[in-house]
Amino acid sequence: MPLTTQDVDRFEVARPRLAAVAYRLLGSAAEAEDAVQETFLRWQATDTARIEVPEAWLTKVLTNLCLNQLTSARARRESYVGQWLPEPLLDGDPMLGPADTAEQRDSVSYAVMILMERLTPRERAVYVLREAFDYPHREIAQILDLTEAATQQIFHRATKHIAQGKARSEIDQAAARRIVEEFLAAATSGRTEPLVKLLTADALAIGDGGGKVPARAKAFEGAKAVATFMRGLFKPAPAKRALIGGSPEIHIATANGGPAVVAVIDGRVVGIMCLELAAEGIAAVRSQVNPDKLQRATGRWAAADHGPPLFHAL
Structure with missing residues (x-):
């Protein structure tokens, strides 16, 4: 039975929330979009007149699709080239979902997205x-x-x-910037001492190039x-410019609600460095340079007013 206009409208109203749920579950905007589209196909194939609460039905279908995806993703990530990191989303992206409470903001922070990778699919x-x-x-x-008792325990x-x-x-x-x-x-x-003072004693730095861009796995x-690594990373060198196709503009931005450094070449986002801040200083620097995980950020960047760069690197 074909969907009525009302059925389509119901789904479109739910789409932003479904996408936000899927992104938090999967850590990938592209996979989240696929899960939402598959949910729509399931909606299209069912007898919607028999569904009493469409929102609950759609959430159940989407969540279970994501659970299946998470199970298979774990196997795929074992063969992933280098370190797998979530896809960062720039400020204002609707897929970030609700940010009215501290809990909602925290649940989509890059640090928590990393930690959720340690949970079982059901826990997540x-x-x-x-x-x-x-x-x-x-x-x-x-x-x-x-x-209900089981969900509370989980x-x-x-x-x-x-x-x-x-x-x-x-x-x-303001303080983060x-x-x-x-x-x-x-x-x-060009010196390590000023950087050491900004970092926590147990700070870490890691990157995700997906085997397509060099990154420290x-x-x-x-x-x-x-x-020492950061000093070398920002040290100008012709070989680096040749490798990435130019001299990137460096901007300060917000990704997943936290401070980030965005590198852009000719309007294309080529890297997002997410900084995790603690009371003692910068606790982690996680760099996403896999081009497959920067396509949505590039689209968002083109549509946003981001101002002039701080400087050109390399």
Whole structure:
């Protein structure tokens, strides 16, 4: 039975929320879009007149599609070239979803997206639905075909895992920008000492090139090691310009609600460096340079007013 205009409208109203759920579950905007499209196809193929609560039905279908995707993704990532990192989303991207509460903002932070990779697919689903979208445990139980008590236990376990790994603290945007400016000034100074002072003692730096762009797969650990790496990364060299196709413009931006450094060449985002801030300093620097995971960011960048670059690197 073909969908009515009302059926299509119902789905389109739900689409932004479904995409936001899928992104948090999968860590990939492209995979999230695929999951939403597959949900629409399921919606199209069902007798919508028999569905009492369309929102609940759509969420259940989408969540279970994502759970299947997460299970297969774990196997694929074992053969992924280098370190797999989530796809960062720039400020204002609707796929980031609700940001009204601290819990909602935190659930999509890059640091928490990294930590959610350690959860089982079911733990991740319960955590996202409860923490980011405030679904009651009764509804989560129906979505996942579990008992309410089971979802409460799973949520407690997932929350504990996330809390144990978090170094992030609430820092206002003005302070965050100042820290990033100091970080870039130190990284381009040619000296490691200023950088070491900005980093936590156990700071780490890692990148995701997907086998398409050179990136450090094994993390640099410790303030001195990270500072030395950053000093070398920002040191100008003709070979680097040739490798990436030019001299990138460097901007300060916000990705996944946190401070980020964005590198752009001819309007194309070629790298997003997400900084994880703690009370003691910068706890982690995670760089996404896999071009497949920067396509959405490039589209967002072209549509946004980002102002002039701080400087040209390399």
